[in-house]
Amino acid sequence: MSIKVINKIDELRETLKELRCESKSIGLVPTMGCLHAGHKSLIEKAHSLADITVVSVFVNPIQFCPGEDYDKYPRTLDDDKIAAESSGADIIFAPSVNEMYPNLQKFSDLTMVVPPYELTDIMCGKSRVGHFDGVETVVTKLFNIVQPDIACFGMKDIQQLFLIKKMVKDLNIPVEIISCPLVREASGLALSSRNKYLSDEDKKIALSLNKALNAIKQGYEIGIKDTKKLFDIGLTNLNKNVELEYLEFVNESNFRHTDEINKATICALAARVGNVRLIDNIVIEV
Numbered sequence: 001m002s003i004k005v006i007n008k009i010d011e012l013r014e015t016l017k018e019l020r021c022e023s024k025s026i027g028l029v030p031t032m033g034c035l036h037a038g039h040k041s042l043i044e045k046a047h048s049l050a051d052i053t054v055v056s057v058f059v060n061p062i063q064f065c066p067g068e069d070y071d072k073y074p075r076t077l078d079d080d081k082i083a084a085e086s087s088g089a090d091i092i093f094a095p096s097v098n099e100m101y102p103n104l105q106k107f108s109d110l111t112m113v114v115p116p117y118e119l120t121d122i123m124c125g126k127s128r129v130g131h132f133d134g135v136e137t138v139v140t141k142l143f144n145i146v147q148p149d150i151a152c153f154g155m156k157d158i159q160q161l162f163l164i165k166k167m168v169k170d171l172n173i174p175v176e177i178i179s180c181p182l183v184r185e186a187s188g189l190a191l192s193s194r195n196k197y198l199s200d201e202d203k204k205i206a207l208s209l210n211k212a213l214n215a216i217k218q219g220y221e222i223g224i225k226d227t228k229k230l231f232d233i234g235l236t237n238l239n240k241n242v243e244l245e246y247l248e249f250v251n252e253s254n255f256r257h258t259d260e261i262n263k264a265t266i267c268a269l270a271a272r273v274g275n276v277r278l279i280d281n282i283v284i285e286v
């Protein structure tokens with residue numbers, strides 16, 4: 001069947017109800033659109049695991065902080081349809097803001113899902129205050145609307161992935177979260193919809209993010225275990241025009257800062273290249 005675009009919650013629910021009656025399993029790939037090869041890999045994964053793949057395309061206003069790029073975030077639904085369909089999606093759910101939040105003017109009136117403070121007072125959550133409340137709220141709404149058997153999320157947004165897995169466990173949401181590998185350009189740059197904002201010059205500068213992470217990993221592999229030293233190796237490898245927001249070592253199992261590097265250590269960073277905020281991460285020991 002060719003891909004169906006649905007804008008209304010009731011229509012999506014009705015369509016999925018019929019499919020469920022036919023014993024079809026449902027996979028969900030939540031996105032904000034502007035689909036790239038990273039998203040395509042999530043859709044392909046969902047398609048390989050479920051009978052029906054739903055891709056949500058919704059630029060979620062409540063996960064953007066004041067002064068962030070909500071207004072200029074790329075909206076490319078026509079291209080997204082082509083990318084989603086060629087990756088195996090059956091349905092695009094593209095609701096309006098009003099459909100998802102009929103009373104958004106009264107934001108303080110909205111019931112929110114709020115992750116624990118100590119897990120958001122680090123890394124991206126520290127500078128993007130309230131961001132993960134917005135993410136968890138919209139993802140919970142999408143889970144309630146779609147009621148998927150599985151949902152695929154990328155490891156590029158590693159803190160988001162950790163928080164969503166925890167939320168699903170803590171709130172007993174009956175969905176299996178599938179973690180999918182981070183996808184990079186051949187150059188090593190992590191794929192992101194925000195790469196569209198980068199000039200060619202910025203892209204060259206942004207490559208040093210991956211270079212810094214690889215240098216840290218290599219440093220570890222030749223025997224450097226001290227996170228302070230590894231941090232400095234990372235800094236040395238960052239282009240001088242990169243404005244570093246954080247470079248953090250966290251334990252994969254609890255997402256707390258660690259000075260002891262072991263199998264489960266993730267090194268993650270966020271940085272600005274020009275006005276563009278980028279994130280990347282690497283697992284130190286695999």
Ligand code: PAF
Pocket residue numbers: 030031032058060063135138139157160
């Ligand atoms: O990762 C994203 O694109 C968004 O945070 C998500 C999960 C689609 C929620 O809006």
